[in-house]
Amino acid sequence: MSSWRKQVCEETKKQLWLAGPMVFVSVFQYSIIIISLIFVGHLDKLLLAAVSLATSFVNVTGFSVMLGMASALDTFCGQSFGAKQYHMLGIHMQRAMIILTIVSIPIAIIWANTRSILILVGQDPEIAAEASTYTRFMLPSLFAYGLLQCLRRFFQTQNIVFPLMWTSGITTLLHVIICWIMVVKFGLGSKGAAVANSVSYWFNVTILSLVVKFSPSCSKTWTGFSKEALHKLRTFVKLAIPSAVMVCLETWTFEVMVFLSGLLPNPKLETSVLSICLSTATLVWMIPFGFSGAGSIRVSNELGAGHPWNARLAVRIVLVLAIIEGILIGTVIILVRNIWGYAYSNDVEVVKYIATMLPILAASNFLDGLQCVLSGIARGCGWQKIGAYVNLGSYYLVGIPTAVVFAFVLHIGVKGLWLGIVCALIVQVCSLMIITFRTDWEQEANKATDRVYNSATPESSS
Incomplete structure (x- = not known):
């Protein structure tokens, strides 16, 4: 029993040690x-609306795709590190960089035609x-x-998270300065904000690349550029x-959901409330996302090492950590429900509406934390x-249709839209939970071993 308790304590410490910095990242x-x-929002309402729309557009068409494709490294790098095939982490990262750069080209073409696309879907021409x-x-x-x-996954899958944290922190501080220079000092408006984003992202990439090149902690996992990365791309x-x-x-x-909120009666109020709820949900979601990263790292490392019971x-x-976090954050959300709206608006109607929404938001946050961790696993x-497949069924066969019924048939408004999200999360959590608890972990460890060696070239394996 004492040995089991020791294992639990050690595993908990490892996950908290990983999750904390990942939340900050x-x-x-x-x-x-x-x-x-924020910088653009203080200039003009038109610019704020345009940048908000553009931000949504680039997230949907570009950043979410990049984030999703790069997350394949959670599997490849994590399991290779557990199997002590350290050099393969650098190879996998190079492969990912090649593929993501190629995919970025058609996305860039889409971005270059943003105006035509937005007008086509009914947005205001100006x-x-x-x-x-x-x-x-x-x-x-x-x-x-x-x-x-790609660099983020390369570091976190080998349990190196503090360099990620301080480089991200430095980049964020630098970004404030760059934004002020571009937007305020040079008066470049939204163009300056966009340029500041690009400068900050490239700065972060550069500084992390230097850490990879010169840090002793990466000496085993980065052995330089290799032609091997051009193989096994498929x-x-x-x-x-x-x-x-x-x-x-x-x-x-x-x-x-944002689009649907604009179709509701009194769309200004409904859209404002939904935007505030989404902003709040995204903020608190960062915590379980940190645990999700920690769980993904620990599971992939242990499976790659051939330790199914540890996984x-x-x-x-x-x-368990996700459940505890969800209860604590949910309690805080409910306690501040009557004053939280004032952080976004002085309109009493908006504040009261937010107060009625936050208990639903607390429930969705609890479920979202669980699904986030299960997705990491x-x-x-x-x-x-x-x-x-689970996400397709949960959100598009259950969530969105349910939201439409609640919002437009039962006339519950934004509450109905958010209840649709809650229904989707329930289906998603239950599905992933059943899959997880019915898993044969010995078989998963064997699959991990096969994946590690099948993704390597014969020269690398030898």
Whole structure:
């Protein structure tokens, strides 16, 4: 019993040690776009509307795709590190960088035609034109963002998280200065904010690349550029595509909710309330996302090392941590429900509406934390294809149709839209929970071993 308790304590410490810095990394990287939005928002309402629309557009068409495809490295790098095939982490990262750079080219073409696309879907021409300008100046950041996500996975899968934290922190502080210079000092408006984003992302990529090159902690995992990275690209793509689908299906759902809120009676109020709820949900979601990363790392490392029972223990502990976190954060949300709205608006009607929404938000946050952690476990095991099917069924067969019924048939408004999200999360959590607890972990460890050696070339294996 004492040995079992010791294992539990050690595993808990490992996960908390990983999750803490990862929360800060997520917050810092998310802050880049928000800081730019704040600077532009103080200039003009038109610019604020345009940049908000452009931000949504680039997230849907570009950043979510890059994030999803890069998450395939959670499986490849994590399991290779556990199997002590350290040099393969550098190879996998190079493969990912090649593929993501290639994928960025058609996305860049889409971004270059933002104005036409936005007008085609019914957006105001003036806002669409300004949003298009912002998006075009964001083009360099698209390529940087893909490389940044690859570097992030390279570090975190080998349990190196503090360099990620301090480089992200430095980048965020620098971004405030760059934004002030570009937007305020030079008076470049939204163009300056977009350029600041690109500069900050490339700065982060550069400084992390230098850490990879010169840090002793990466000496085993980075052995330089290799032609080996040009081989087995199809193996990476086969996992990267369902990884992207898994992430995008979930991300796009919330954009659909924003669109639907604009069709409700009193759309200004409903859209404002939904935007505040989404902003709040994204903020608190950063915490379980940190645990998700920790769970993914621990599960993939243990499976790669051939330790199925340790992987199962890691799964159980990260789920317990997610439940505790969800209860604590949910309690805080409910306690501040009557005053939280004042952080966004002085309109009493908006504040009262937010107060009625936050208990529902607390419930969705609890469920979202669980699904976030379960999705991390799925990435660690290489279940991205299964996760994509689960997300498709949860959000598009259950969530969105239910939201439409609640909001437009039962006339519950934004509450109905958010209840649709809650229904989707319930289905998603139950599905992933059943899959997780019915898993044969010895078989998963064998699959991990096969994946590690099948993704290597014969020269590398020898």
